Amino acid sequence: MDPKVLTDTVRILKNIPRTGWLQRGIPPSIAETVAEHSFEVASILAVIAMEVGEGMDKERMLVIGIVHDWGEAVAGDIPRSLTRRLGRDTKSRAERKIMSELAVASGFRNLSEIFEEYEERRSKEAVIAKIADLISTWRQACTYADRGYNVEDMVVSCREELEELMGKVKDEKVIKVVKKLL
Numbered sequence: 001m002d003p004k005v006l007t008d009t010v011r012i013l014k015n016i017p018r019t020g021w022l023q024r025g026i027p028p029s030i031a032e033t034v035a036e037h038s039f040e041v042a043s044i045l046a047v048i049a050m051e052v053g054e055g056m057d058k059e060r061m062l063v064i065g066i067v068h069d070w071g072e073a074v075a076g077d078i079p080r081s082l083t084r085r086l087g088r089d090t091k092s093r094a095e096r097k098i099m100s101e102l103a104v105a106s107g108f109r110n111l112s113e114i115f116e117e118y119e120e121r122r123s124k125e126a127v128i129a130k131i132a133d134l135i136s137t138w139r140q141a142c143t144y145a146d147r148g149y150n151v152e153d154m155v156v157s158c159r160e161e162l163e164e165l166m167g168k169v170k171d172e173k174v175i176k177v178v179k180k181l182l
Contacts, residue, residue, distance in 0.1 A: 002105065002106055003106055006070075006108065006111075014033055016072065017031035017032065020079045020081075020154065023079060024149060037140070044136060044181060047177065048061075052171070056124055061126075061128055061129055064117060067099075068130075070115075092119050118130065121165075121168075128169065134161055134162045138182070141155045
């Protein structure tokens with residue numbers, strides 16, 4: 001087992017600006033990095049975990065949120081515009097392969113399973129992790145919009161996707177916390 005493989009790979013995320021922001025004219029010097037985004041996702045999930053109480057596997061939810069972008073350390077941040085052109089399946093296959101390779105190299109065999117759970121939204125925890133991902137992106141888009149950048153498409157698309165996922169969450173406590181965060 002070599003956990004250093006993961007930490008050495010993941011630290012690259014601190015140097016990768018999120019491509020979608022760059023495409024919308026956010027200068028690289030102020031564009032949010034993948035690591036900054038991932039930290040906010042984990043923080044949102046920690047708040048949800050503390051507020052909700054029982055009824056979910058909080059540790060698994062936090063782990064899912066933390067690792068959801070690790071593949072981007074190898075693939076780069078693949079923006080929505082490219083995902084639409086390639087197809088969601090192509091992006092997902094590439095990221096799953098990367099996570100599988102990281103799982104083998106690090107010895108953390110369940111890493112692939114955790115990522116697949118997130119990708120497929122197989123559990124309540126995975127859905128909530130995706131909600132946290134969208135909240136983080138939406139909040140960052142709102143910040144850039146307030147600064148005068150043309151990111152309205154991101155504000156709208158994140159909000160629409162959030163509303164759709166919120167319909168899948170049947171836990172009123174989670175819904176209440178998420179609404180506080182918006």
